[in-house]
Amino acid sequence: MTTTLDAYPQTVRDAVAQARTSVSALHAELPRWGLVVWTAGNVSQRVVVDPAAGPGPDDLLVIKPSGVTYDELTPESMVVCDLGANLVDGTRAPSSDTAAHAYVYTHMPEVGGVVHTHSTYATAWAARAEPVPCVLTMMADEFGGPIPIGPFALIGDDSIGRGIVETLRESRSPAVLMRNHGPFTIGKDAKAAVKAAVMVEEVARTVHISRQLGEPLPIEQQHVDSLYARYQNVYGQH
């Protein structure tokens, strides 16, 4: 049975309203950073319905409507679904990747945001099903190693989501390049997932260019580990 937003307490409705605003604004970052064309790509944010209990299977997600151009997206146009990808609130059909996002939220409770793009260089690596090797300190910082390849999966059910989870569970990377498709990224919230989408395109481009000039040199694992620990725990403002 489909539940509507009215069935949720005011605290959840308020959290959904905040997520609508932030997810709508974060969608604008995808064309801004050159990560998508036309209506490709999508961003979602988990809404925890019981903060005292923490993330769980009854959570909601806020995502863009399918096939709507970025200049038309507004907080009001965002769509709310449960983790069964059932519509809870919204006037338009949810993103065609909603089942994939929902699968990730169901099986990775630590994930609060998911992003999908077709950014050029990362998608070119996905077309060859070749992991991006960890040859840059920026990669060690953000990805903790190579950027992995996920399996080929058709859209429409949870096979993309299953491929994302099976791949990222075995990696420190917040990004996976789904074979023949493109990058999916995760984060503690949607903003972190958007950052990972920006960074995966940046390093995919740099490593591609480096490869045209010669063979990039790997970074020793001990240095990858120390760079990752510093960036994840010390870098920036605390």
Ligand SMILES: O=C(CO)[C@@H](O)[C@@H](O)COP(=O)(O)O
């Ligand atoms: O790659 C896919 C589906 O996986 C695209 O259709 C996707 O980027 C955009 O679809 P939506 O407009 O979010 O339904």
